[in-house]
Amino acid sequence: MSIAENLDKIRNNIDTIKKEKGLDYDITLIAVSKTVDEEKVLEAYEHGQHDFGENKVQELTKKESSLNNLEDINFHMIGYLQSNKVKYLVNTAKLIHSLDRKSLIKEMEKRGKSEDFIFNCLIQVNLAKEESKSGIYLEDLEELLTLIEGSKYIRVKGLMMIAPFYEDAEDVRPLFRQMKELFDELKVRDFKNIEMKYLSMGMSHDYKxxxxxxxxxxxIGTDIFGKRVYV
Structure with a gap:
């Protein structure tokens, strides 16, 4: 199937779920374009896909520089973010999905002050406590929220989770449900610099x-662009 056909299939699946569940809110599709060449990104863009996710800062900035002439194209930083790479995301990343530690807050504040720039972020939460994945543990979340409330150059727009991979996607449903409960709990609290607008969870294997x-x-990456070969 072509990229356009893959996008149509995913959009139809999401629309079907929305109708079945009576969901009345928009669901944003991030096309994960890591290792994908710009020609394929452009192919997706021409079929109405304007939000793309990258795992590496270097690849994000390269594509953003090459394609920023396109109207309303947005690049999201969805991978682990090293503190020394924060400076490259000023004016390039629409949303950073992987804020998860004090050192990142410190560096964003430093860069934000020097560049007069506000970083829009999601807090990455590691509910399953997988050592192979980044993300803050639930018991450390309150301290991070307090630090963000005291920041000047960070605006949190919600939460992100990378779920464990199970052969049967149904096995991860309890974690998704727990994440939504956390999202809803935080949504009704009165924070400074923090709002619960986006709940970013679900990938090719388990997005439904x-x-x-x-x-x-x-x-979603594989279900749009196909399997990637990593070298």
Whole structure:
């Protein structure tokens, strides 16, 4: 299937779930374009896909520089972010999905002050406590929220989670449900610099379950661009 056909299939799946569940909010599709060449990104863009996710800062900035002449194209930083790479995301990343530690807050504040720039972020939460994945543990979240409330150059727009991979996507449903409960709990609290607008969870293997459980932002790569070969 072509990229356009893949996008149509995913959009139809999401629309079907929305109708079945009676969901009345928009669900943002992030096309994960890591290792994908700009020609394929352009192909997706021409079929109405304007939000793309990158795991590496260097690849994000390269594509953003090459394609920023396109109207309303947005690049999201969805991978682990090293503090020394924060400076490259000023005016390039629409949304950073992987804010998860004090050192990043410190560096964003430093860069934000020097560049007069506000970083829009999601807090990455590691509910399953997988050592192979980044993300803050639930018991450390309150301290991070307090630090963000005291910041001047960070605006949190919601939460992100990378779920464990299970052969049967149904097995991850309880974690998605727990994440939505956390999102809803934080949404009603009165924060400074923090709002719960986006709940980013669900990838190619499990996005249908994630949407059913309340995700309003999904990050899909393989089901759009096909399997990647990593070298």
């Amino acid at each position: 379950v994630a949407v059913e459980e309340g995700s309003n932002m999904v990050r």
